[in-house]
Amino acid sequence: MEFFERLKDYCSILAPSGMEKPMRKRIIEDIKDSGAEWRVDPNGNLIVFKKGRARRDKKLVVAAHMDEVGFMASYIDEEGYVRIENVGGIDRRVVSGRRIMFCGSNLVGVVASKAIHIQTKEEIGKCEPINEMRVDIGCYDRESAEKRVRIGDCATFCPNYEEFGNGLIKSKAIDDRFGCAVMVELINSDLEYDTYFAFDTCEEIGCDGAKEVCYQLNPDIAVILESTTAGDICGTPAEKAACTVHGGAVISHMDNSTVYDKELVKLAMELGKEKGIPCQLKNTVAGGNEARAYQREACGARVLAISAPTRYIHSACSVAAKEDLTAVAAMTKTIIERKF
Amino acid sequence: MDRIYEIAKELTAIPGVSGDESRSFPYLEKTLAGKFDDFGFTPVGSYFGIRKSKKKNAKTVLFDAHLDTIGFIVTKICDGGFLKVMMVGRTAEKNLSASEVWIYGKRTIPGVFASKPPHLQEPGESEKKLSIDDLSIDTGLSKEELEEIVRVGTFVGFKADCEKLSDNVIVSPSFDDRICAACILRALELVEGEDIGVNAAFQFSAGEETGYKGAMTTAYRIAPDYAIVLDVCNAYVPGAREARKAVQIGKGCSLSYSAQTNRELTEFTRTLAEKNGIALQFLAEPGATGTNSNVIQTGHGGVPTVLLSIPLKNMHTANEVADLRDCEETAKLLAEFLRSIGSYQGVEE
Numbered sequence: 001m002e003f004f005e006r007l008k009d010y011c012s013i014l015a016p017s018g019m020e021k022p023m024r025k026r027i028i029e030d031i032k033d034s035g036a037e038w039r040v041d042p043n044g045n046l047i048v049f050k051k052g053r054a055r056r057d058k059k060l061v062v063a064a065h066m067d068e069v070g071f072m073a074s075y076i077d078e079e080g081y082v083r084i085e086n087v088g089g090i091d092r093r094v095v096s097g098r099r100i101m102f103c104g105s106n107l108v109g110v111v112a113s114k115a116i117h118i119q120t121k122e123e124i125g126k127c128e129p130i131n132e133m134r135v136d137i138g139c140y141d142r143e144s145a146e147k148r149v150r151i152g153d154c155a156t157f158c159p160n161y162e163e164f165g166n167g168l169i170k171s172k173a174i175d176d177r178f179g180c181a182v183m184v185e186l187i188n189s190d191l192e193y194d195t196y197f198a199f200d201t202c203e204e205i206g207c208d209g210a211k212e213v214c215y216q217l218n219p220d221i222a223v224i225l226e227s228t229t230a231g232d233i234c235g236t237p238a239e240k241a242a243c244t245v246h247g248g249a250v251i252s253h254m255d256n257s258t259v260y261d262k263e264l265v266k267l268a269m270e271l272g273k274e275k276g277i278p279c280q281l282k283n284t285v286a287g288g289n290e291a292r293a294y295q296r297e298a299c300g301a302r303v304l305a306i307s308a309p310t311r312y313i314h315s316a317c318s319v320a321a322k323e324d325l326t327a328v329a330a331m332t333k334t335i336i337e338r339k340f
Numbered sequence: 341m342d343r344i345y346e347i348a349k350e351l352t353a354i355p356g357v358s359g360d361e362s363r364s365f366p367y368l369e370k371t372l373a374g375k376f377d378d379f380g381f382t383p384v385g386s387y388f389g390i391r392k393s394k395k396k397n398a399k400t401v402l403f404d405a406h407l408d409t410i411g412f413i414v415t416k417i418c419d420g421g422f423l424k425v426m427m428v429g430r431t432a433e434k435n436l437s438a439s440e441v442w443i444y445g446k447r448t449i450p451g452v453f454a455s456k457p458p459h460l461q462e463p464g465e466s467e468k469k470l471s472i473d474d475l476s477i478d479t480g481l482s483k484e485e486l487e488e489i490v491r492v493g494t495f496v497g498f499k500a501d502c503e504k505l506s507d508n509v510i511v512s513p514s515f516d517d518r519i520c521a522a523c524i525l526r527a528l529e530l531v532e533g534e535d536i537g538v539n540a541a542f543q544f545s546a547g548e549e550t551g552y553k554g555a556m557t558t559a560y561r562i563a564p565d566y567a568i569v570l571d572v573c574n575a576y577v578p579g580a581r582e583a584r585k586a587v588q589i590g591k592g593c594s595l596s597y598s599a600q601t602n603r604e605l606t607e608f609t610r611t612l613a614e615k616n617g618i619a620l621q622f623l624a625e626p627g628a629t630g631t632n633s634n635v636i637q638t639g640h641g642g643v644p645t646v647l648l649s650i651p652l653k654n655m656h657t658a659n660e661v662a663d664l665r666d667c668e669e670t671a672k673l674l675a676e677f678l679r680s681i682g683s684y685q686g687v688e689e
Contacts, residue, residue, distance in 0.1 A: 002565075019564075030354075033535060077393060077578075078531070079578055081578065089458075091455065091458065091466050092397070092466050092467075092618070093434065093435070093437040093438075093455060093466050093470060094438040094455050096434050096435045096437075096438045097432065097434070097435025097436075097439065097654075097658060097659060098435075098439070099500070099511075099659065102537050107348075107505075108505055108511075109505065109507065110511055110654065110659040110661060111659075112578075112653065112654060113434070113435050113654050113657050113659070114432070114577055114580065114654035115432070115574050115577075115654060115656055115657070116430050116431060116432045116655075116656055117574055117655065118574050118577075118580050118581075118584065119432065124433075124434075124469070124683075125468075125469030125470050125471055126434060126468070126469055126470075127434045127466065134578060136505065136509075136653065136654075136661055137505055137506065138504070138505030138506030138509030138661075139506060139508075139509075140590060148506075160440070162450065162453075163451070164450045164478015164480050165449075165478075165479055165481045166421075166480055166481050166482065166485060167420065167480075168438075168480035170450075170452055170480075172639075184626070186680065193511075199649075211547050221487070229457040229458070229459065229616055230457075231457045231459065231460050232420065233420070233454040233456070233457075233476065233478065234418050234419075234420060234422035234454060234476035234478075235476070235688050236460060240460060242457070244457060246609070284459060286457075286458070286459035292386060304627075311454070311457075311478065312438045312452065312454065312455050312457075313436070313457075315438035315455055316438055316439070316440075317438050317440055317452045319452060319478060319480065322621065
């Protein structure tokens with residue numbers, strides 16, 4: 001299956017933190033003929049071992065998370081609206097006025113927004129907190145709404161994968177479905193060395209899955225595949241962009257939760273140059289990912305993050321360049337071809 | 341109701357930001373051909389049709405809905421392939437971050453309103469007011485590529501489908517006022533082939549959101565004896581003033597009382613609905629109604645005009661929500677109006 005076809009499928013699956021099952025099932029389906037061994041741990045993490053042509057002295061794991069940001073129904077009110085809490089960090093401004101889809105039922109709900117004509121002067125331009133927003137599911141009272149949505153049900157932004165612009169894609173959940181897609185490709189290929197692959201749960205609410213997996217594997221080296229915020233939008237000075245779309249795979253030396261392994265960062269940048277893989281160093285200390293868990297759990301691993309520069313992550317419409325995703329895949333392959 | 345939904349889906353799929361209404365002409369030409377004696381577009385971009393009665397000196401009834409929608413217009417093409425825009429009509433700017441749009445340039449391309457990443461925001465910034473000037477549209481193209489497709493003045497509209505939220509409740513970015521156009525087309529289907537004794541005319545007016553130009557000029561051409569303007573109105577939503585509970589979605593179409601509509605014809609319409617068991621709600625709008633009724637009522641020496649509105653939630657956003665049952669009832673009422681207007685007595689002396 002072509003990489004971007006697979007990515008489209010993955011991005012279109014509804015799987016917020018704690019609800020990764022449909023994503024896990026699909027991945028298992030996609031790797032079942034690869035010859036890899038796999039197991040699902042008690043909290044739903046999917047751990048894969050793929051034998052290479054040779055053993056590696058060090059234990060290396062490549063990790064990506066299956067979950068995405070989303071919402072959970074917290075209350076059904078008398079007028080039939082669903083009240084929500086966010087699952088993972090979401091800016092209230094990207095929620096206001098969006099459509100969301102409920103997991104399992106695929107019901108669509110609209111985040112209500114009072115018409116501009118009936119807003120008070122104070123309300124104009126301002127978004128209420130997510131937990132004060134109302135989701136309209138087309139019901140008129142609590143009784144009928146409760147037949148469609150229950151407290152605890154989860155939702156995500158609506159599937160909307162599409163190619164656009166100059167070799168870009170836009171979709172919900174590029175974070176981190178592209179990481180999953182890259183790993184699935186690698187698992188289905190012949191590898192030089194034995195490698196573990198971890199499809200983690202619950203990254204968006206605090207890297208819970210990664211903590212569990214790290215304890216189980218106790219790896220020496222962890223390579224994290226992620227989406228990272230590209231701030232290269234209209235009006236941002238270059239030094240504050242963090243990274244740029246079309247700029248290649250992003251190698252972080254430091255973010256809000258991790259200082260990365262210096263040698264691995266150096267190695268990645270050198271390999272990029274040597275093999276002609278476009279890559280860039282993240283120029284701002286911002287964001288964070290599962291590296292923090294792999295660095296701190298069990299005996300602690302040396303960590304490297306290879307990220308896709310992505311605009312508007314954690315929104316209904318994140319944007320990434322196909323060539324950057326290809327660069328991340330190439331860089332990952334190059335790294336795991338080393339013996340260490 | 342399936343039929344109205346079908347028409348609404350087709351009509352809302354066609355863009356038409358105020359000033360760019362002609363995009364629906366080919367659809368209208370195709371669907372209406374053979375069903376009207378006189379039809380076509382006008383110099384300002386409205387579309388109209390008249391079905392003539394065989395009766396001599398038959399009166400003419402005009403149904404009006406506006407063809408234009410709100411949207412945006414490009415004001416600047418920026419480095420990195422971003423566009424700055426202004427609003428055409430007014431939307432709630434707070435909803436725009438990371439929302440999707442169509443850009444109607446030389447070819448139609450998709451775009452995304454940029455949203456500022458967390459690391460570039462000041463603490464508490466997301467709680468502050470957001471205005472269109474803070475935003476830009478990401479096209480994913482370079483400035484040079486973009487300049488080949490888009491220029492200052494290119495229209496931009498919401499990119500979102502018309503779909504169902506539940507059996508009866510539907511959502512689309514352009515129900516204002518395409519849902520009313522759908523009601524009118526449905527009503528005219530309901531009386532097709534019937535000898536109703538009046539000329540039945542409709543106009544889909546250009547430029548309502550930007551000053552009623554299409555309604556004035558097209559009604560002048562049609563010269564109706566009576567008119568019903570169909571627009572949308574803000575339905576009650578939680579958090580709105582108590583008095584707004586007067587009009588809610590799912591409880592029928594709304595009939596306006598206003599000094600800018602004709603009281604006698606309004607009462608006639610109300611009685612007609614009651615007689616036929618058609619659900620109605622009532623809206624008090626003493627002065628200007630903010631619809632085409634203003635200009636149609638006073639045009640051509642004065643045309644008795646009624647204002648009916650489909651209740652809508654989230655008006656002027658990408659998610660305008662309406663109830664199909666209200667639309668169905670409205671179409672029925674319009675059809676009854678055509679059948680019964682012959683008995684209208686007019687204003688008492």
